[in-house]
Amino acid sequence: MAAPLSSWPWGYLGAYKYLLYGPLVTKALYSWGNGTSNNWCLHLLILSGLRGLIYLLWTSFSNMLFLTWRRRVILDGIDFKQIDKESNWDNFLILQVLIGAMAFCFVPSLRDLPFWDFRGCIVALLFHVGLSEPLFYWVHRCFHTGYLFANYHSLHHSSMVPQPFTAGLGTPLEHLMLCVVMGAPLLGAFLMGSGSVCLMYGYILVFDSLRCMGYSNVEVFSHGLFEALPFLRYLIYTPTYHSLHHIEKTSNFCLFMPIFDVFGRTLSSKSWELQKEISSGKSKQVPDFVFLAHVIDVKSSMHAPFISRSASSEPLVTKLFMLPLWPVFFLIMLLMWAWSKTFLVTFYNLRGRLHQTWVVPRYGFQYFLPPAKNGINDQIELAILRADKMGVKVLSLAALNKNEALNGGGTLFVNKHPNLKVRVVHGNTLTAAVILNKIPKDVTEVFLTGATSKLGRAIALYLCRKKIRVLMLTLSPERFLKIQKEASPECQHYLVQVTKCEAAQNCKTWIVGKWLSAREQRCAPSGTHFHQFVVPPIINFRKDCTYGKLAAMRLPQDVQGLGTCEHAMERGVVHACHSGGVVHCLEGWSHHEVGAIDVDQIDVVWRAAMKHGLTPV
Structure with missing residues (x-):
């Protein structure tokens, strides 16, 4: 039997839990219609919305790896398991709104608060330091004892990498205790006659902001500040300080003020030196592998983890919340185009090797604008040189970044910089292998476009x-003829040139590398299977035929820190060219893979992928 107050009573409701706000919304609208001057229901709803926004903005900042990578405390990525676990992070907001509503109902004097009273700020600060801080410290240490930790607090610590949403991951009992801690200064000010609307908003929003800052896993304080004013390190905690609690679990229990860990002798000896090391921004860990991707369209730019962590953890689809945001992201697209800096969006670990995804801020249509060609190549070249300088071993190019007309499949950069230490890889050898291994063994004839x-x-x-x-x-x-001459004399007659799709009206295996219209698809006989390597994929016009997806592979099971889906791919699946770079890195191959595909290497790369646990989709 589960321990009391260890699960949320509305947990089974899913998204319908937000209907619990319904009575408050109704009351707020009723009071608004009657012209009530102090609409306390409206205040509660606005405050809850602002609190949620604070958590969302801090989470976005925490996932802006292009800004925060070198100042992260715990370098591990956020995996799908943690994202799913924290999907109901806002349960505590509903709980606290309901408690606030009961307080306003049963204490009528709270409805007549003045807008501002400076004395309340002083009183609340004194109550916070003298009551809330030691109370939280004592309660927090109690939650780290056997029964309480096993039944209540272990869920919170199951998230290995702190994020602002992790602050909301907890049991009802924990958040009831947090209500007492947060409510004590406000209650004290109200009882002493110095409470105000501004105090209620200000204290709660600052409280949430400090919690989010501590859970952000990104060091925001300069060590120089604490060296200039040493006493500050005991008055305000840092993300490094709090992250150490999630690493060690036996130190740094304070709410916001480390001085209480000093009094309780639970201060980690690593706190200040680690904070100095991380705040210097000199990350010691260099990725072994970089996948250089690009944005496809405005919709796909909304799929980044710093826009919506939950959306990016699912295959890309059009969701309702994206539609009103489309004009905003169109403007962001123009700004990114003007800024033109490659940025880091995600990373994961595979067998102790760090893999990162960098993104060239160019959208799909821009690759087909002749004036943009040189600019795009310049950005790709700068990314390659940056990776080379950092000590990256392999850099793999995504679809349009290796376009033949753009840079010859990467040959432009290898020829221009013959002394590159980083291996440039287009990954198409594995893409070819994936397509070829999907073709049934008994096939004797195929039709090939592109x-x-x-x-x-x-x-x-x-x-x-x-x-x-x-x-x-x-x-x-x-x-x-040029391709036919590359085949051995005894095999050349197996290659046949055709100029129309009608020539394949008796062939049931089509390999599509060039867009096919509905009319062209009608040339295929019933029961045809369309294998594809065309971007974007062809439309499924034929109901009596089957359609394959773009070549992709599932990453091995021992991948850690992967929490983002690659475009429309399902979880743990990446495009074959991405997988090709991963295999190149894991094998430690020292050659570049650019330009024309070496047919002799197709089976070699395929066997290597199988050896390392990658599987076709």
Whole structure:
């Protein structure tokens, strides 16, 4: 049987829990209509909304890795398990609104508070230091004892990397105690006749801001401040100070003032030196692998973890909350275009190696604007040089960043900088391997569009070696003959040039590397399966045919800190070119993978991927 007050009574309601605000909303609207001067229900609702906004903004800041990476206390990423666990972080806001509503109902004098009384600030501060701080310290230490920790506080500590939402992860009993701690200074001021509306707003919002700051896992204080004013380190805690409590669990129990840990002899000896080291911004950990991605459209820019952590942890879909934000993000797109700085959005660990995703702030359509070509290549080049200077081992290029017309699949950068230590990888070898391994073993003929592209060429040459007839759709005899001559003489007759989709009306295996219209798809016989490497994927016009997805692979089970879905991919799945870079890094290969695909390496890369636990989707 579960311990009392260890679970939320509205936990089973899901999103319907917000209906608990219904009576307050109704009362606020009724009071507003009657012209009531002190609409306390409206104040409670506004205060709850502002508190939620504070947590959201601090969480966004905490996940802005392009700003905070070098000042993070715990370097691990936020994984899907923690994100799901903290999805109901705002339960405590509902609890405290309900308690506030009861207080206003049963204590009528609270409804006639003045707007401002300076004396209340002094009284609340004295009560906070003299009562709330020691009370929280004592209660917090009690929650770290056997029964209380096992039944109540262990949930809070199950989140390994603190985030502002982690502050809300707790049991009802914990948050009832927190209500007492937070309410004592306000109650003291009200009883002494110095309470006010501004005090209620100010104290609660500052309280929440300080909690979020401590849980942000990003050091915001300069060590120089504490060196100039040493006494401050005992009056205000830091994110480093609080994160140590989540690491050690036997020290740094204070609310906001470390002096109470000094009195209780629970101050961690690492607190000040670690804070100095982290606030200097000199992170010692360098990623082994970087995936250089790009934004696809305005909608995908809303999928970043610093915009919505919960949305980014699910495959990208259009959600209602995104629609009103579209104009805002369109303006942000223009600002990003003007700023033109590569930024870090996510990272994860795979077998002790740190993997990061950097993003070139260019949107899909910009890659097809001729005037933008040089600017985009300059940004990619700067990212490669930055990675090289940092000591990154492998940098993998996402789809449009390795476009053949843009930079020859990365050859531009390798030729321009022959002494690069970082290995530049387009990952297309594994992409080809994924597509080829989806083709049934008994297939004797395939129809290939985009046949003279980088991937199309490799697929055609590989299949003809397997004595599979390849109908290559191309209008260029020269490009077809060039590819055909690369095949061995005994295999060349398996490559056949065709100029129309009608030539494949009896072929049920189509490999699509170029967009197909509904009319072109109608040329395929019933029961055809469309394998794809075209971006964006073709539309499923045929109900009597099946359609494959873009080449992708599931990362190994021992991945840690992964909490973001890659575009529309499901959790733990990344595009094959991303996987190709991961394999290149794990294998420790010293060659660049740029330009044309080496057909001899397709099986080698595939076996390496299987060896390291990657699996096809």
